[in-house]
Amino acid sequence: MKIIGKIGKGKKEVEEKDVIKPILLKEVARKADIAEGERAVEDILRCIYRNQPISTKKIGQYVKLPLPIVAKVRTLLERAKILDREEKGAVLTEIGKEFVEKELKLKMKHDLTCPLCNGKGIVLDEMFEEILKKQKEYAKKRPIANTTIDQSYATPETAIYRAALMAQRGDLEGKRVLFVGDDDLTSIPTALTNLCEEVVVVDIDERLLKLIDDVSKKENLNIKTIKHDLRNPLPEKLKNKFDVIFTDPPYTLNGMKLFLSRGIEGLGDEGVAYLAFSHKPIDEWIEVQKTLSEMGFVIYELIPGFNLYEGSEIIGNTTFLARLIGKNLKPIIGDTEKIYTGEVKPTLRYYKCLKCGKIHEVGDKIKRVEDLICECGGQKFSMVKRKKIKN
Structure with a gap:
């Protein structure tokens, strides 16, 4: 050959x-x-x-x-x-x-992923299908994602599957649930199940909190929203109060430490945490696993590719969802000055204007492609290259 x-x-x-x-x-x-x-x-x-x-x-x-x-x-x-x-x-x-x-000895020519659940392990019933219809409409009202704080919106279906998984695992009925950040609006389908004792959202983005408030009033959900910078400890009224937390933090080790630590403040000594996080190379994943163990969590379940995102090609549009069970929990907070991807791994990105073909640099003077407008008036771009900024 x-x-x-x-x-x-x-x-x-x-x-x-x-x-x-x-x-x-x-x-x-x-x-x-x-x-x-x-x-x-x-x-x-x-x-x-x-x-x-x-x-x-x-x-x-x-x-x-x-x-x-x-x-x-x-x-x-x-x-x-x-x-x-x-x-x-x-x-x-x-x-x-x-x-x-x-050479690779491959023989199996077909995939065994379940065609009904697509590997998620659960199938939506009529109640969640109805909630999904509402979620799709509310998701359209989300503001433009702020990529400087690692916002990347999950699909409406992902939010529903998250709520359905929590319900299936017994983590909603009679439980107090805290969302440590919620740019995916997962709190809405969670509250729409009418299974929870209480649903609280802590986030720094007033735009998202207002949208959640508006939906909560319209649907009579009584979701409580609190604007808060998670670099600071949780308000005293939220500490040691919750049974379950959900977080989709910045995809850095410091970001995960910070958001989970604030969640631990809400849980107290023990509880359940749902963590959506990006798939990492083995060396980084070992550090993630060590951190979770030091905090007092065990990875009870982990579902690869559970979360799908809109327009997040850089992470393959997907992250895993882990269900963590914790006992004798303790916060471990790292460097709170560098929690976002752009701070930890600064990168210049080059976008081509789809109207005139001009190449634009994003990441220095212009921080987000959402803020980019070409001299020709074009507002649609395609990323052609990335370059890491050396420290």
Whole structure:
């Protein structure tokens, strides 16, 4: 078997002995700069083998990797003649099929994810389907996401599935529930179940709190909202009062520590926490796990890809949802000055105006693409490149 193609600069002919698993996977992982290494490349190939043709977005959601990384890997594998590009997505070439079956030993050509629940483990009943109809309308009224504070809105369906999962696990009936931040409006379907003793939302964004207040009044839900900067301790009236907390914090270790610590102040010595968080490379995930253990939490359940987001291609539009059970809880607060992604990993992003083609830099003088307007009047852009800012 010969593979005629290239990985990186220049064409070269690669003999069969060269295109063995360790060399190809390591080379692609290195050139794509994947923290997860060759295992991630193998996961991408397995995903395509089982689901081809499949789009880059779907691959990202499946393997829990950022779309730019998946796109880079896909391009490198196309150059190596392992993949081909069809209208409906990526497919394996004959060479690629031979490679994954001989070198990776892949045999299972279909996916076993439940078609009813799509891997979430629950199916909505009539009550939650009705709540979903309302949630879709209320979600349309959300203000423009403020990406400088890591706002990224979950889909209405995600908010419903969150509430349904909490109900299924017995964490709503007769419980006092605290939302430590709620830009996804998950408090609304939670309250609409009429199962909770109390629902309270703490958030810094007055726009979202007003929307929740308006919906609460309209639906007679009695959701309590409190504007609060979580860099400061919870108000005394909220401490040691709740049975369950829910948080979708900034996707940094310090952000997770801070939001969960404020939740612990609300729980007191013990309780249940729901944590929505981004899929991390193994080294970062180990730190997350250590932190949770030090706080007194055990990861009782973790559902990969549970949360889907609107327009968050950089995280593959998906994060996991973990159900944590805690005892002898203690807050662990890190650096509260750097809790958002842009503060911890400053990045310049370059966007192409879809009207005139001009390239604009975002991340320095202009902080958000939402604030970007081209000189030609264009307001629609496509990200073409990212560059990390060295400290």
